[in-house]
Amino acid sequence: xxxxxxxxxxxxxxxxxxxxxxxxxxxxxxxxxxxxxxxxxxxxxxxxxxxxxxxxxxxxxxxxxxxxxxxxxxxxxxxxxxxxxxxxxxxxxxxxxxxxxxxxxxxxxxxxxxxxxxxxxxxxxxxxxxxxxxxxxxxxxxxxxxxxxxxxxxxxxxxxxxxxxxxxxxxxxxxxxxxxxxxxxxxxxxxxxxxx
Numbered sequence: 001x002x003x004x005x006x007x008x009x010x011x012x013x014x015x016x017x018x019x020x021x022x023x024x025x026x027x028x029x030x031x032x033x034x035x036x037x038x039x040x041x042x043x044x045x046x047x048x049x050x051x052x053x054x055x056x057x058x059x060x061x062x063x064x065x066x067x068x069x070x071x072x073x074x075x076x077x078x079x080x081x082x083x084x085x086x087x088x089x090x091x092x093x094x095x096x097x098x099x100x101x102x103x104x105x106x107x108x109x110x111x112x113x114x115x116x117x118x119x120x121x122x123x124x125x126x127x128x129x130x131x132x133x134x135x136x137x138x139x140x141x142x143x144x145x146x147x148x149x150x151x152x153x154x155x156x157x158x159x160x161x162x163x164x165x166x167x168x169x170x171x172x173x174x175x176x177x178x179x180x181x182x183x184x185x186x187x188x189x190x191x192x193x194x195x196x
Contacts, residue, residue, distance in 0.1 A: 053142035104147035123148035
């Protein structure tokens with residue numbers, strides 16, 4: 001039984017396509033560099049009419065941009081760049097200080113408390129990427145330079161669904177990496193030893 005149908009929710013063609021891309025068995029290599037994730041990010045950004053979309057990872061108090069897709073004239077963030085996590089919208093979404101869906105950042109009552117950005121942020125969608133052990137990997141975020149009053153809860157659902165499926169790919173890749181490491185170890189006389 002499909003739990004989405006139990007709640008009266010029926011995925012649209014876009015959501016089905018995203019699911020197919022992200023659930024497909026990933027090729028070898030980094031789960032976030034695989035062919036499906038950049039394609040999903042681009043399709044999601046275009047569908048939501050946003051200027052920038054990215055997957056970030058939280059590492060040692062920083063937010064690292066792992067995958068980024070932008071409109072042609074919106075290259076304001078590059079893959080591999082990082083910034084202090086506490087000075088990010090991402091951290092505020094994760095800890096509940098900022099909603100996941102914002103139509104107009106400047107209209108928020110707390111807009112003056114938000115970190116300054118070197119580019120305008122109008123509409124903003126963000127959701128955590130949560131791994132199967134409960135740890136937060138980072139976030140899946142997108143924003144437009146101008147406000148967007150047409151965004152709906154269903155758009156946020158699409159972002160959340162993509163974040164869950166992105167987390168699954170990361171979990172699957174980490175499991176394969178762990179299996180490869182374990183395959184190189186053997187137990188001899190009670191102490192693990194690396195196979196030569």
